[in-house]
Amino acid sequence: MSAALDxxxxxxxxxxxxxxxxxxxxxxxxxxxKSYYENGYLLVVVVSAxxxxxxxxxxxxxxxxxxPPKREMDMLLSTGEQVSVAMLAMALHEIGVPAVSFNAQxxxxxxxxxxxxxxxxxxxxxxxxxxxxxxxxxxxxxFQGIDEHQNITTLxxxxxxxxxxxxxxxxxxxECEIFTDVDxxxxxxPNKVQGTRxxxxxxxxxxxxxxxxGAGVLHSRSVEFAKxxxxxxxxxxxxxxxxxTLVVPEEQIxxxxxxSGVTLKSDDARVSLNDIPDRPGIAAEVFHALAAQNINVDxxxxxxxxxxxxxxxxxxxxxxxxxxxxxxxxLLKNWGTGSASFDENIAIxxxxxxxxxxxxxxxxxxxxxxxxxxxxxEMISTSEIKISCVIAKDRGREALQIVHDVFGLTxxx
Amino acid sequence: MSAALDxxxxxxxxxxxxxxxxxxxxxxxxxxxKSYYENGYLLVVVVSAxxxxxxxxxxxxxxxxxxPPKREMDMLLSTGEQVSVAMLAMALHEIGVPAVSFNAQxxxxxxxxxxxxxxxxxxxxxxxxxxxxxxxxxxxxxFQGIDEHQNITTLxxxxxxxxxxxxxxxxxxxECEIFTDVDxxxxxxPNKVQGTRxxxxxxxxxxxxxxxxGAGVLHSRSVEFAKxxxxxxxxxxxxxxxxxTLVVPEEQIxxxxxxSGVTLKSDDARVSLNDIPDRPGIAAEVFHALAAQNINVDxxxxxxxxxxxxxxxxxxxxxxxxxxxxxxxxLLKNWGTGSASFDENIAIxxxxxxxxxxxxxxxxxxxxxxxxxxxxxEMISTSEIKISCVIAKDRGREALQIVHDVFGLTxxx
Numbered sequence: 001m002s003a004a005l006d007x008x009x010x011x012x013x014x015x016x017x018x019x020x021x022x023x024x025x026x027x028x029x030x031x032x033x034k035s036y037y038e039n040g041y042l043l044v045v046v047v048s049a050x051x052x053x054x055x056x057x058x059x060x061x062x063x064x065x066x067x068p069p070k071r072e073m074d075m076l077l078s079t080g081e082q083v084s085v086a087m088l089a090m091a092l093h094e095i096g097v098p099a100v101s102f103n104a105q106x107x108x109x110x111x112x113x114x115x116x117x118x119x120x121x122x123x124x125x126x127x128x129x130x131x132x133x134x135x136x137x138x139x140x141x142x143f144q145g146i147d148e149h150q151n152i153t154t155l156x157x158x159x160x161x162x163x164x165x166x167x168x169x170x171x172x173x174x175e176c177e178i179f180t181d182v183d184x185x186x187x188x189x190p191n192k193v194q195g196t197r198x199x200x201x202x203x204x205x206x207x208x209x210x211x212x213x214g215a216g217v218l219h220s221r222s223v224e225f226a227k228x229x230x231x232x233x234x235x236x237x238x239x240x241x242x243x244x245t246l247v248v249p250e251e252q253i254x255x256x257x258x259x260s261g262v263t264l265k266s267d268d269a270r271v272s273l274n275d276i277p278d279r280p281g282i283a284a285e286v287f288h289a290l291a292a293q294n295i296n297v298d299x300x301x302x303x304x305x306x307x308x309x310x311x312x313x314x315x316x317x318x319x320x321x322x323x324x325x326x327x328x329x330x331l332l333k334n335w336g337t338g339s340a341s342f343d344e345n346i347a348i349x350x351x352x353x354x355x356x357x358x359x360x361x362x363x364x365x366x367x368x369x370x371x372x373x374x375x376x377x378e379m380i381s382t383s384e385i386k387i388s389c390v391i392a393k394d395r396g397r398e399a400l401q402i403v404h405d406v407f408g409l410t411x412x413x
Numbered sequence: 414m415s416a417a418l419d420x421x422x423x424x425x426x427x428x429x430x431x432x433x434x435x436x437x438x439x440x441x442x443x444x445x446x447k448s449y450y451e452n453g454y455l456l457v458v459v460v461s462a463x464x465x466x467x468x469x470x471x472x473x474x475x476x477x478x479x480x481p482p483k484r485e486m487d488m489l490l491s492t493g494e495q496v497s498v499a500m501l502a503m504a505l506h507e508i509g510v511p512a513v514s515f516n517a518q519x520x521x522x523x524x525x526x527x528x529x530x531x532x533x534x535x536x537x538x539x540x541x542x543x544x545x546x547x548x549x550x551x552x553x554x555x556f557q558g559i560d561e562h563q564n565i566t567t568l569x570x571x572x573x574x575x576x577x578x579x580x581x582x583x584x585x586x587x588e589c590e591i592f593t594d595v596d597x598x599x600x601x602x603p604n605k606v607q608g609t610r611x612x613x614x615x616x617x618x619x620x621x622x623x624x625x626x627g628a629g630v631l632h633s634r635s636v637e638f639a640k641x642x643x644x645x646x647x648x649x650x651x652x653x654x655x656x657x658t659l660v661v662p663e664e665q666i667x668x669x670x671x672x673s674g675v676t677l678k679s680d681d682a683r684v685s686l687n688d689i690p691d692r693p694g695i696a697a698e699v700f701h702a703l704a705a706q707n708i709n710v711d712x713x714x715x716x717x718x719x720x721x722x723x724x725x726x727x728x729x730x731x732x733x734x735x736x737x738x739x740x741x742x743x744l745l746k747n748w749g750t751g752s753a754s755f756d757e758n759i760a761i762x763x764x765x766x767x768x769x770x771x772x773x774x775x776x777x778x779x780x781x782x783x784x785x786x787x788x789x790x791e792m793i794s795t796s797e798i799k800i801s802c803v804i805a806k807d808r809g810r811e812a813l814q815i816v817h818d819v820f821g822l823t824x825x826x
Contacts, residue, residue: 027477063435064440064507065503075502076496079496086488087473090474094477
């Protein structure tokens with residue numbers, strides 16, 4: 001570790017694939033970075049692959065194989081970010097700012113060996129600190145790492161967020177700025193709800209729940225990482241200089257809202273297994289079979305009926321419905337009893353807030369407000385800081401606004 | 414070095430960008446590699462970037478800068494080969510052959526730090542030997558290396574040939590096979606001359622002269638490398654299984670031909686500087702100024718006239734004519750005397766052969782044969798194993814056939 005570096009001046013910034021989608025946009029990002037550089041910041045900039053590069057590489061591989069080896073897929077995909085970092089470094093040079101690009105092999109971003117879904121274990125900082133000390137901006141390829149044998153790994157969708165947070169942790173940076181196309185984290189999606197407010201601060205745990213509920217601002221693993229290492233994330237717009245939302249430890253939030261965010265998820269389907277045997281291990285059998293095919297199950301409700309028969313209902317992504325149907329029909333055939341039903345016309349409306357921990361009655365308020373509007377709740381799932389309700393899809397938008405209103409989040413102009 | 418490896422079974426094979434131009438071609442290359450694998454060879458396969466990838470990346474960079482930093486350019490261009498190696502490894506897996514891809518960082522192909530034109534200094538073989546011993550084919554990205562600080566370098570046009578030869582040297586491989594679109598090295602270009610013959614063997618020195626005369630089968634630096642380390646190069650077709658041409662030390666050639674190859678180069682122009690001062694340093698001044706702009710001068714003839722005036726004539730590539738004209742006009746202006754003339758309508762016909770070393774009269778035969786046909790020789794240049802004549806461009810093809818005939822190279826069917 002270089003003693004000369006003033007860590008309070010180190011900023012890690014992350015720009016996504018849309019921000020570096022073509023040469024013009026890369027130039028715009030470079031101009032923005034220059035303004036920070038001129039203000040004396042020591043900058044490490046993480047970028048994703050340009051625009052649709054990753055999708056195009058996946059398409060290229062599909063011309064060779066339907067099921068390419070994951071190691072080779074990661075080797076292929078990691079080139080996308082390497083192109084971006086070189087282009088951005090060139091753009092900075094072009095406007096007179098010294099910059100140098102790096103891939104994960106050069107920095108040594110160590111991960112485990114889980115190709116396509118690797119986890120960062122350790123980042124070496126020698127080279128970065130040397131370059132920062134020399135007054136150069138470091139442009140680092142996001143989304144990628146290396147395992148202990150120098151094989152290239154990738155971190156999964158949204159992995160560049162995690163690269164940025166991990167670099168900020170390793171460098172003890174002041175902050176990790178995630179530039180995106182929104183101004184920060186809102187109480188709900190402003191495109192779907194009226195009177196939403198932007199948070200100045202939100203806790204790691206709330207952000208984690210919101211991320212997993214599909215409020216797609218941040219990749220959930222990056223938030224886990226930030227929580228673990230106490231990295232302050234600043235979610236802000238790449239189009240303006242407004243302050244965005246800081247994602248921080250819960251202790252740093254003064255006013256703990258009962259509910260800080262409301263979300264609507266419309267890409268799930270409900271599966272019900274009716275009249276299945278009521279014996280130990282049945283649920284495990286079902287969810288094990290689904291997990292083996294990488295099908296993510298979200299909300300689960302089980303109820304015991306009469307005559308030793310059970311009903312299990314759960315939600316899965318639409319896209320996995322066909323595969324789940326095949327798996328479940330096989331299970332039903334083996335059991336020799338029961339039936340499966342599927343419902344694609346559902347939505348999940350959720351409320352998230354750390355304030356729930358210390359307040360009762362939050363769930364009741366939510367249920368009542370929906371009931372008052374004649375919206376039927378089909379399934380319920382709760383955690384310490386989250387309540388989710390499965391409702392009919394065609395009432396989703398309405399339910400979202402109702403819940404946003406009932407918890408006092410709605411601003412009147 | 415692994416003791417278990419039978420080096421006589423190690424083959425290094427190189428496939429160029431055209432051979433891996435799209436998914437279908439990559440599959441064809443994979444099928445070919447499989448046939449060697451099934452015959453018990455231990456294979457290291459070097460590939461170039463797919464088709465026009467490198468040109469496309471250069472175009473992408475040009476949207477950012479007219480003069481991008483060379484380090485970043487190499488970072489960008491090296492992604493092309495990384496895509497190819499991943500794709501080829503996938504294609505091999507798809508047909509049941511274990512293969513693993515590597516970039517230069519993973520193998521550790523050490524070069525000097527001359528970005529865009531680096532020279533290979535050392536190649537580590539541990540990983541390759543381990544994979545070969547485990548029965549896997551190693552697919553290695555050509556054209557690239559790393560300097561001592563892990564920066565990515567590239568080896569210049571045709572650099573993948575050099576990567577392949579250097580790998581063959583480092584691994585003490587049996588042979589380095591360069592797959593191309595011709596069957597081997599011919600006495601002349603079969604598309605331009607009738608009755609050409611394919612060489613079974615040709616010496617490094619002849620191949621070097623032929624390469625620099627534009628017989629584009631091999632990159633000249635790869636031949637230098639092969640000569641230095643005694644690597645046998647096998648130039649052969651990627652379209653059939655015919656034996657091609659072996660490039661070997663001169664000692665291994667039994668029948669030393671007086672002339673082994675005849676070439677025609679039509680992309681040069683002649684520049685003459687007339688009535689320029691006859692004083693020391695004038696020639697140095699001219700060629701230094703041209704070299705500073707990376708203009709390659711080929712044949713040079715200087716003659717002293719009367720009144721302390723000189724004439725210098727030389728050939729340069731067409732493409733550099735405009736730039737050379739500017740440079741020379743500036744020099745003439747400084748000298749205050751002399752004039753420049755330019756002739757684009759020239760061709761260079763050359764004969765190459767190690768047999769020339771021990772035989773006189775070769776040049777005379779060549780001059781006489783051209784004279785007999787009424788072809789005027791404008792300039793002459795010779796080396797120990799080469800004679801070049803500058804003639805009128807519209808007589809080029811005819812001269813090529815005449816020289817091919819006069820040295821007894823022409824086969825009658």
